[in-house]
Amino acid sequence: MASKHSKDITRRGFIKGTGVASLVLFIGGVPFLISACGETKQTIKIGLSTPSTGPAAEKGQVLEHGNKDAVRYINEEWGGVGGYPVELVWMDNGYNPSNMVNNVHKFMDSRCITFGCSSSAMMTAGMSAANQNGFTGLAVYGAPVIYRPPKHIYGQMPDYGDDFVVFAQYYKDNLWNGQGKPKVAMHLLNNSTGSGAHDGAKAKAAEMGFELIEPVYEHTASTTSETTSLNSIRSLNPDILYIASTPKPSSVIIKNANELGMTGGNMVIACGHAGMTKALVDLAGADVCEGVYGLFPTVNWDDDASGMEKLKEYCQRYHPSDYGNMDYIASWCQSLIMAKAAELAVESVGYEALAKGDGAAWKAYEDYGIKALNNYDVEGLQGPVSYTVGDNRMSKSLRVFQVQKGSINPVTDWIDAPLIEYEKYDWFGKQ
Amino acid sequence: MADLLQYTITGITVGMVYSLIAMGFVLIWKSSGVANLALGQLVLLFSWFTYGMLAQTGLPVWLGLVVVVAFALLLGWIIERFVLRPLIAQPILSLIAVTLGMAYFIEGLCTFIWPWGVDVLPRLFPQDPIRIGTAVVSQEYLWAAGVSLLLFGALSLYFKYSRMGIAMRATADDQMAVQACGIPVTRIFSRSWMFACVMAAVGGILMSSIGGISYGLVETGMKSFSVVILGGLDSFLGAIIAGPIIGLAENLAGGYLTAYTWPGVKEIIPFIIIIIVMFIKPYGLFGESRIERI
Amino acid sequence: MLKLNNIEVTYLNVIRVIHGVSMIVPDGQIVALLGGNGAGKSTTLKAISGLLHVEVGKVTDGSIYWDETRIDEKGAEDIGRLGIVQALEGRRIFGHLTAEENLLVGAFNRSNRGQVRDDMDMVYHYFPRLKDLRKNTAGYLSGGEQQMVVIGRAMMAAPKMMMLDEPSLGLAPMLVEEIYEIIKRFNREQKTSVLIVEQNVRVALSIADYGYVLENGRVVLDGSADFLKNNEDVKEFYMGLSATGAKKNYRELKHYKRRKRWL
């Protein structure tokens, strides 16, 4: 029987068995492997989660690179935060909300003092855990919902609603010379990016003397043709076509609008800051995009700002393919702001208290770091950063850009967006 | 009336693009009964690969496209040989799940090689839109529609008359019986995966010419699921007809219904139509009904 | 000539269903493999045709030779190319293909189109009924017609040996006789050896030259068809005849129960 038995363990069976066993071991073993490699350097830990894979990877990747390079810059050029190097705990969230929840817990467990996140969808997933524990978060891009009403989540920049309000003001002041109310048609991405702009318009359009054409039109991220919706919009003869979306769908809309002959006349196209990047011009073609307006809360690559030189240098060195992408600047600024706040907090409460990364440290970071930020200029790369009570937007400043001969040039200086207290409107974030 | 013309033309041309992708799905289903969930990801991969060949290495267009097709054939062979072949004779749902794993892998591969996530192909087709009466349509769409029709013709003839084509259909009915006839099912599968990859490549090139390369291609690939179901899982004719139907439904709904309902009704209406159609024709418009005898 | 040498078959590495079967199918002869449900008849056929792996089984001991070639380690296609063709149990037709397309699938491995044409005519000659139905979707044919398609499909491969798995299953007695008559004719005219698996022992032995009786994965009895036809045990247990040859009277069943000799 013994000889017979040994024959039954065939090579294939053995490989199979070993394969399955090693897969199981791999899954079970990884945490131990990782926990065994802890370090005990004196660092300030900052958490960061970007959607580097999945449907938002086109932005997430760039955002990830900007943050990582900025942290390198901070450690090499600033000499860290108050003399302590910044340790970035980066975790991809794959645009998967349950990953984001885990990430926030991971940041808290690994004693980060704060965390950064880049999209509003992901921030909404993680914010309830963060708010509950008083763990401060900073979002690069955000819809109003993540900090209205204000809790422990902050916005690095004005939100998608502010985009619209600032553009409307600019339009009224500089472009409008007709009679009556200018008509605005909106084309929105079917998520919080689009709805953020819609919220801003719903709150302020009438007050600012605009006529908002309802219904607004929606598109998906995968749209390949918007000829139909634009055809309907054309018949309403709007003065502004406002697109709040990411670059790819925005480019489809602009291209289709161009084909339908909607551009070139009196109608103006404007894009919110999620869509206003180099990729938009690449995708739609420079000639098609000519004259399109856009909002953006940071400087552009060709601008003359004090921090620009180093930013360009680091980008060229580590991620040259991101050169010219405005998301890179935005996330670079995010890291600077988080580090600056940490520096202020270290000065106030000392390294020991902060590095504990417990509830007290989070509170200290929020009270003596974030809330102490006052007119920090972010090395000239974005609008000044200050905290005002009741408004968790750290910066309210936007600039209007225009596509001119294939490049995106600023046409205004910083314009401050007014605070919209959305929670006062009965349609907002129904509970 | 001008609106109607515009909606109709947009709908039909957009729908033909869906058809193109849908046929790749039908091809695999018809020969192996596997639902290829990695379809959208394959489209994405080939778009990027084309980008790599044309924009990054700067090959002449014709040579670049030849390389793309060769790569598609090779990849189809690899997928069949190393992923699906070990699973022959296993429960069919496991094969479907394995394409799901492949989908993740391909998605990662694209991110890995082309991390910037969005880009454009060099212009392959003329840009000027074409005017038909009062309606306007991008030229890329007309090209895509033409290629769709061409592929449809070729595939239909192949499956109807060629020895391999008939064997492919037989395999879909009963793999084991085909093997019992001494036919190498593996060769049939690898042939169909190779063809399907070429179709995904063609679809990818056309679609990314229209709207650039981005993750959105994956989602458009998924949209073709509904086209396939409406037309019938195993029918090329179904795919080529259901695509424009879905495209028309979307655009007519988008044009006429948006004012009366919530925004985004355009995306939903095809599903409602499909559910209604299924009550009347449970196997799609042109699908073969399952023959059941107890 | 096919030769099975004391083979063992195991499914899933755990379940052994064939415990040492040896048999011979001489060229040009009809051999019947008989036995009840679960005796291992179909498994033996699949072991020969190389289809075992489809059900995660394999030949774990012994050997199978086709003339001088060892085939128990070959794949189904290679075995098919050697001229061994199996018609599966349960009328496995390609339901969505027409009858003619079904036949064409059988001729897949043959490149000479003229010969395929001729063989198609030959099949129509054996099964005239199929000629009228050749454009019909096979799934909608009647059971008997489907069985004809399946056998015709096997014929189209121009086999040296044809293996039929229970061609009589679920068919009316008249039809069974008709089909068996055709098999016999085909064997005689084309000199193709035939291995038939059958539960319907009487009809199988009516055309077979030799037979094996399988039970619990073992050959328990073998001999020429005449020998088996007259064997008391075979009569009692497989043909439902009592020792006297008359139809068994079920009223008397209780009084006397014959024991199988081999148990």
Add this chain to the structure above:
Amino acid sequence: MHLPAGIRNYTYAQDMAIFRTKTQWVMFGGLIVLLAVVPLLMGNYWLSIFNIIGITIIAAMGLNLLTGYCGQLSIGHAGFIAVGAYTSAILTGQYGVPFIIGMLGGGLIAGLTGVLFGIPSLRVKGFYLAISTIAAQFIIMWVISQWGSVTGGYIGLNVSPAEIFGFQFTSQLSKYYLIMGICVIAVFVAKNLARTRQGRAFVAVRDNDLAAQVMGISLFRYKLLAFFVGCFFAGISGALLAHCYYGFLNPEFFSFKESILYVGMIIIGGLGTTVGPIFGVVFVRLLERLISLELVPFLESTVTALPSGWASGVTPMLFGLVIVLFLILEPRGVAHRWQMFKNSYRLWPFSY
């Protein structure tokens, strides 16, 4: 079920029992103790991972009843989970209903929605039916995102923490116990349902619905019942997701991709078994987390020579690769391997 040698059942009650030997009782007890004790040793991060695993198991149990037992392929599970999540959130938030009632309400509404979209199953089968569930997913998510006055639309919806008899489940540990408690109940309900008359009818419908109908099994009743039960589980899972996991709801949380992943999970685990979905969920969820949250950042921080963008691409690549490899090595799912292991353990040292 196979029993060790020498064990015989002498009563029907014994024959029907889930645990039939002392060893089984001991192992079950051990498992419960393990489930109760282990979280005390874990940080919030691991608790949150176990929480999502628990929540996912509940939904996967439902999908397994629907797809694994009754054979009705559903690729819209995330949509039904969303119905449960939103129903429960709205019931508790706007109407002040207690959490438990809200959760059951979520399950009920999700189940009824499932029945609605399951009606086509009376006509169509297999992958054709799948589109009806895909349609369900898209239509549900469309309604949720557009019906802003009730659901908050794209803005989202704040959800209060779960509360039972005045106790608020806010800490991860308390959430863990709540989720695991409900999860264990769900597993037992599913296990027992599969063994009853209904469960056997499901299997009959799966294996051949025409034959089942001829046997007198009402397809109308059992297919829709399967949809109801399957989606009821999804609804319960959704309610837990809303109250115990996210604390906020946004239509983007319930993506189509998630629905496909659910199908993947039950296939990897092993269809039509009770342990299958548990294995599948643990495997997929842990894999997802370990690769994206542990392994890749770890590799990136240690092996700095790697090019940029390396980590982001490698995450889904590894995830996909492991799924593919796993299925190639064990196409019948983890549950099958588990069964083989148990069999060979019992028969050891003999192989058969």
